[in-house]
Amino acid sequence: MDFNGIISSTKSYKIALVIAIALLLLLSSISYRQIINMRNSADLVSGSLLVDKEINNLFSKFSLIEASGYKSLIVNDSTFKDTYSVYKNEAETSFKQLAKLTQDIPEQRQYLDTINHWRDSLDISLNNINNYRGLLEEDVEDKLMAEVVKMASIFQKLASLKLGMSQKKDVLFRERINAYKTETFFTPFISLLLVLFSLTVFLLAFVKINNSRKELLSAQGFVDNIISNSNNLVNYFKPVTDDNGKVIDFIFEYSNNKIEEITGIPAQQIIGTKLSESFPLTMTNGLFEMYVTCLNTGKVSQLTRPYTFKEEEVWLKSIVSKLETGVNVTTIDVSQEKHASENLKKLNESLFLKNAILNNAEVVAKIGSFTSYPEMGVTDMSDNLYRLLGVKPGDFEPCLENLMTYVHPEDVQKFKKSFAKGLSSKGTTEVTYRIITKDRKRRYFKSTTLMIVENGTKKMVGVIQNITQSIKKDKKLEQKNKALKLSNAELESFNRVASHDLQEPLRKIQMFISLLSETERNNFSEKGLNYLDKIDNSAGRMQLLINNLLTYSRIDNTLEDIQAIDLNNKMKKVKDNLSESIKESNITIVENNLPTINGIPFQIEQLFTNLISNAIKYKKLTEGALIVIDATKVKPNQLPTPFKNTENAYYEIKISDNGIGFEQENAEKIFNIFERLHQKTEYSGTGIGLAICKKIVDNHHGYICATSKIGIGSTFYIYLPV
Amino acid sequence: MSLKILNILLADDDEDDRWLFQKALSDLKIKTNLSLFKNGKELMEHLIRTETTPHLIFLDLNMPLKNGMECLTEIRSSCNLKAIPVAIYSTSSSEKDIENTFVNGANIYINKPSNFADLKNAIDKVLQLNWQYHTSNLNKDNFLFRI
Amino acid sequence: MKIYVTFNLNITRNAILKEQLDRLGFDYTIENTQEISFKNKLTTEQQLVLAESLSTYGITIIDDQKTELVQRIKDTINEMLADEEANLYKISSYLADKLNYSYAYLSNLFSESTYTSIENFVILKKVDQAKELIANTDLTLTEIAYRLNYSSVAHLSGQFKKTTGLTPSTFQKIIKKRKEFNI
Incomplete structure (x- = not known):
């Protein structure tokens, strides 16, 4: 809706109205004058006609006078005198009339003056004649004759005067007729023009008024719509006064739809009610007082107060202004702003807290940070950055030049280069350099900078990390790696020694023992044979040890030959390998649900061989031995806690026996190399078997543990990734 | 015709092992003619010199001057010797060593036993196998045994 | 080449x-x-x-009756192993039927002259066939076990390992490598 258009057009309409009125007045006056002119013209025409009539009338009297004069002369009529007197009066009347008619026409008046002169002369002549006729004197005849001639010439003069007058009258009449004709031509035209113009003005005015009315209607609707759909509650109140004229309450005169939204009560129900009845709270929370003040002073004021509507707290801001005899109140729901500001407050608090945490974190993590605005030449440095440099926070102006003074001279170029690179690149830039702290300590710093553009401002944020310790650790690690490589090489040579050089003499010892006991048995005393057996046992144990050690050291942590292994098949093989001792010890092995796993075949075989032979080894001598092998799939959360698992699912392979068992407190020890829980003579073993198992399982990224109860049996749990 | 006398060579730097081997062999039923060599070099020199082709060569791996592996390679690359069955006779039980010797043409791999009876059994078995491969139309390309 | x-x-x-x-x-x-x-x-x-x-061709004229009989035993075993239906027989009765000697006599004679038993020889022979198939064909162990009348792959593998000291897969690996090394 273009209110500007409406407003600006009123001015032009005013001008148009003035012009229209002026034009109408002008046209009206022209028309009026035209009509007056026309009437005058008509008057003149009719005047001319009267003049003509009076001229004829006057001169007809003169003719009658002439005729009666002559008649009296001829017949000697004694009545002439009376007759003449009548005609003379009638001529006098006509003359006066004519004089009156022609008073504006000087030429005719001249004629009339001349006529008057001649009439007087005539009167004298006639009187003379009449007088002479009664006298009987001789010269009367002559005298009479002279008088008659004189009279005749007067009549002649009068006749010529009539002609002159008539001619003059005719000219004038013709002029006046022409003028009248002209007037009669223009007058209707002007009148028509006036009417048409008026009509046009009227029509334009009507159209404009109609449009304005329509616009006004729509503007009215628009305003109504705005008010009723406004996010703000709009109320208009009329004051209620007591007998003394004091305002004691307000009545709702108008309320828009928003009131229902806020309070839950429809506007129709509220309009007409008293403020104190509908919203009693307003009488006590300062709102009523504000209305009264506004009403009295006309000052616009506002008030924000909490209300409870629909069981919810609502914060309303009321802006009151005086309007006519009441107050207009616009009420805004500021709950969100209020809550937002409360949230903001909370946010600020948490931000403050986080800042504190960050500062603390920087200290703990030996990290400093800075923010640089290269375009503005402004740099902020965190407190801990100062501390990392061995100074107090704020000891120097936070700028890169000052920071640079702490950089090790040999690394300044590197630092500058990286900083320049950081400024020009979009991603992160890293640089490691040395600095020398205020107290001349050398530290390794790593800066990671990131250029960001925020609200059009280029900003470089950087994290500076004190990596002195990690560099030192790296160096240590490097040394350790070297040492490890060395010891690995040593281990390899040990393997060679163990596998060949150690075994060689041992094997020969055993060989000759076997030869001795085979061929020289009869030459030995019983004691000697006993010693021989002991030597043989020891040599056998030593060989077992060496073999086990070799096996243990050969389980390296490479999973090169990894393949799918059906544990059912593997178990068959294991049982095959151990068939003799299984038969010997009369052991029963039950296998349930063995899965196919991924592993290194010979290692898995070794694992199960060791576990089964372990169970056989530690069986009870009193009852039939039983080994049960079970497997289930388990989720990581079902795994024992010490196991740092990484996969999504594991197989739990459970190997239970009903053997002699061990103390549960030794459950972890048993997997340590050379850890033996029993006397050497009691149970054969090298103390490496379970260590081998553990190494194999570790190598497969699995976990092995055991539970046991003395006299009841042991259960070994193996967890392997699915 | 009764069984022929088998010509057997053994190269081993260990005197005791040579003696034990000889003793074990002599305890067997099979009639053999054993020649002993202290190292690979001696063995190869003998092989080049002699006109009689041995029925079987026993080779220790770890020997001075010329080790067992070198001998094996030389035998397998020689036109005259390549058909002779070779048994490796070593202390090493490393899978890698075993595989390596087979790949390089060994027929039999014997881990030196630590018991005299085992030694006799092992040699007996080797001789039997060798005999079968000589007499029973077995594919010599697949003559691979580990004892 | x-x-x-x-x-x-x-x-x-x-x-x-x-x-x-x-x-x-x-x-x-x-x-x-x-x-x-x-x-x-x-x-x-x-x-x-x-x-x-x-x-010159490694062919010897056998002039000994016993040696000849041993050779015939070997041949009969070969025949039997080649004949699918013959596999249904027990080796002892098959040999006795074919050669018209008591099995005890044949067995004794065989052991005497070859230092091995007939049973061992049969096994050796079968393993040799398995070796042949492993080395020169693409057959799977299951197929080979079926072909050689083994009751199962495990049986074949077990006998193979026991006889040769090697697993079939190790054997296969070695043969493959040998071919690669042109030996």
């Missing part, structure tokens, strides 16, 4: 025999893989010439 060949030993042997016997102008018939009958009795000199010419 290298090519790999397999022999049908019977054809090879017959071809060699035919060539040599024809060359020496004998009137003969090759009865089976082990027997050649001559129309006329050969002189000692003729026998020596023949023995020498055949020895």
Whole structure:
């Protein structure tokens, strides 16, 4: 809706109205004058006609006078005198009339003056004649004759005067007729023009008024719509006064739809009610007082107060202004702003807290940070950055030049280069350099900078990390790696020694023992044979040890030959390998649900061989031995806690026996190399078997543990990734 | 015709092992003619010199001057010797060593036993196998045994 | 370049025999893989010439009745292993039937002259066949086990390992590598 258009057009309409009125007045006056002119013209025409009539009338009297004069002369009529007197009066009347008619026409008046002169002369002549006729004197005849001639010439003069007058009258009449004709031509035209113009003005005015009315209607609707759909509650109140004229309450005169939204009560129900009845709270929370003040002073004021509507707290801001005899109140729901500001407050608090945490974190993590605005030449440095440099926070102006003074001279170029690179690149830039702290300590710093553009401002944020310790650790690690490589090489040579050089003499010892006991048995005393057996046992144990050690050291942590292994098949093989001792010890092995796993075949075989032979080894001598092998799939959360698992699912392979068992407190020890829980003579073993198992399982990224109860049996749990 | 006398060579730097081997062999039923060599070099020199082709060569791996592996390679690359069955006779039980010797043409791999009876059994078995491969139309390309 | 060949030993042997016997102008018939009958009795000199010419090909004239019988036992075993239906028999009864000797006698004789038992020989022979199939075909162990009348792959693997000291897969790996190294 273009209110500007409406407003600006009123001015032009005013001008148009003035012009229209002026034009109408002008046209009206022209028309009026035209009509007056026309009437005058008509008057003149009719005047001319009267003049003509009076001229004829006057001169007809003169003719009658002439005729009666002559008649009296001829017949000697004694009545002439009376007759003449009548005609003379009638001529006098006509003359006066004519004089009156022609008073504006000087030429005719001249004629009339001349006529008057001649009439007087005539009167004298006639009187003379009449007088002479009664006298009987001789010269009367002559005298009479002279008088008659004189009279005749007067009549002649009068006749010529009539002609002159008539001619003059005719000219004038013709002029006046022409003028009248002209007037009669223009007058209707002007009148028509006036009417048409008026009509046009009227029509334009009507159209404009109609449009304005329509616009006004729509503007009215628009305003109504705005008010009723406004996010703000709009109320208009009329004051209620007591007998003394004091305002004691307000009545709702108008309320828009928003009131229902806020309070839950429809506007129709509220309009007409008293403020104190509908919203009693307003009488006590300062709102009523504000209305009264506004009403009295006309000052616009506002008030924000909490209300409870629909069981919810609502914060309303009321802006009151005086309007006519009441107050207009616009009420805004500021709950969100209020809550937002409360949230903001909370946010600020948490931000403050986080800042504190960050500062603390920087200290703990030996990290400093800075923010640089290269375009503005402004740099902020965190407190801990100062501390990392061995100074107090704020000891120097936070700028890169000052920071640079702490950089090790040999690394300044590197630092500058990286900083320049950081400024020009979009991603992160890293640089490691040395600095020398205020107290001349050398530290390794790593800066990671990131250029960001925020609200059009280029900003470089950087994290500076004190990596002195990690560099030192790296160096240590490097040394350790070297040492490890060395010891690995040593281990390899040990393997060679163990596998060949150690075994060689041992094997020969055993060989000759076997030869001795085979061929020289009869030459030995019983004691000697006993010693021989002991030597043989020891040599056998030593060989077992060496073999086990070799096996243990050969389980390296490479999973090169990894393949799918059906544990059912593997178990068959294991049982095959151990068939003799299984038969010997009369052991029963039950296998349930063995899965196919991924592993290194010979290692898995070794694992199960060791576990089964372990169970056989530690069986009870009193009852039939039983080994049960079970497997289930388990989720990581079902795994024992010490196991740092990484996969999504594991197989739990459970190997239970009903053997002699061990103390549960030794459950972890048993997997340590050379850890033996029993006397050497009691149970054969090298103390490496379970260590081998553990190494194999570790190598497969699995976990092995055991539970046991003395006299009841042991259960070994193996967890392997699915 | 009764069984022929088998010509057997053994190269081993260990005197005791040579003696034990000889003793074990002599305890067997099979009639053999054993020649002993202290190292690979001696063995190869003998092989080049002699006109009689041995029925079987026993080779220790770890020997001075010329080790067992070198001998094996030389035998397998020689036109005259390549058909002779070779048994490796070593202390090493490393899978890698075993595989390596087979790949390089060994027929039999014997881990030196630590018991005299085992030694006799092992040699007996080797001789039997060798005999079968000589007499029973077995594919010599697949003559691979580990004892 | 290298090519790999397999022999049908019977054809090879017959071809060699035919060539040599024809060359020496004998009137003969090759009865089976082990027997050649001559129309006329050969002189000692003729026998020596023949023995020498055949020895070039590694063929020896067996002059011993027992050795001959051992050879026949071996042949019969080969026949039996080649004949699918024969596999249904027990080796002992099969040999006794075929050769008309008591199994105890045959077994004894065999052990005496070969230092191994008939049973071991059969196993060796079967393993040799398995080796042949593993080395020269793409058959799976399951297929080989089925072909060689083993009850299961495990049975085959077990017997293979027990006899050779190697697992079938290790054997296969070695043969493969040997071929790569051109040995």
